[in-house]
Amino acid sequence: xxxxxxxxxxxxxxxxxxxxxxxxxxxxxxxxxxxxxxxxxxxxxxxxxxxxxxxxxxxxxxxxxxxxxxxxxxxxxxxxxxxxxxxxxxxxxxxxxxxxxxxxxxxxxxxxxxxxxxxxxxxxxxxxxxxxxxxxxxxxxxxxxxxxxxxxxxxxxxxxxxxxxxxxxxxxxxxxxxxxxxxxxxxxxxxxxxxxxxxx
Numbered sequence: 001x002x003x004x005x006x007x008x009x010x011x012x013x014x015x016x017x018x019x020x021x022x023x024x025x026x027x028x029x030x031x032x033x034x035x036x037x038x039x040x041x042x043x044x045x046x047x048x049x050x051x052x053x054x055x056x057x058x059x060x061x062x063x064x065x066x067x068x069x070x071x072x073x074x075x076x077x078x079x080x081x082x083x084x085x086x087x088x089x090x091x092x093x094x095x096x097x098x099x100x101x102x103x104x105x106x107x108x109x110x111x112x113x114x115x116x117x118x119x120x121x122x123x124x125x126x127x128x129x130x131x132x133x134x135x136x137x138x139x140x141x142x143x144x145x146x147x148x149x150x151x152x153x154x155x156x157x158x159x160x161x162x163x164x165x166x167x168x169x170x171x172x173x174x175x176x177x178x179x180x181x182x183x184x185x186x187x188x189x190x191x192x193x194x195x196x197x198x199x200x
Contacts, residue, residue, distance in 0.1 A: 023180065067089050145157070
């Protein structure tokens with residue numbers, strides 16, 4: 001999948017905007033109830049989701065491996081004057097950041113990561129004690145979601161029970177999940193879940 005090429009028009013999708021707004025509305029109560037101050041957006045793309053969280057987090061870090069996406073994110077940050085957002089074009093799964101966050105969140109990125117167990121362990125390392133990891137991704141599907149991308153070699157969504165087990169094995173506790181959104185594509189509905197775990 002060519003994310004660098006898609007970056008320039010990424011934010012133009014009304015469905016993507018709605019999806020990010022909907023997830024932000026799920027994350028904001030978690031942020032407020034636990035007085036979280038810092039956030040790490042994994043697979044942030046252009047930072048569309050994080051823009052909706054700038055008023056409730058003191059500092060946000062965007063990470064993505066796509067230079068095109070990070071370029072667009074930086075352009076957007078400058079336009080908005082969002083001084084509390086920083087960006088890294090970096091694979092934190094192999095090159096971790098030297099800090100921890102109150103909230104790590106990720107939308108539709110984990111299914112692109114082959115080593116899910118390794119990713120969850122890396123997520124755990126980036127969350128401070130008392131913080132939360134929030135994963136929003138595709139519920140398990142038959143592979144049709146990425147049918148138009150023959151080079152897609154990720155996961156066809158996730159079985160929530162299996163992912164919950166992997167989160168617990170990585171160290172997260174009180175792991176819960178629910179369906180929060182549905183993507184309509186080619187006459188089919190693809191549910192998205194939000195899974196939340198705490199680092200004690």
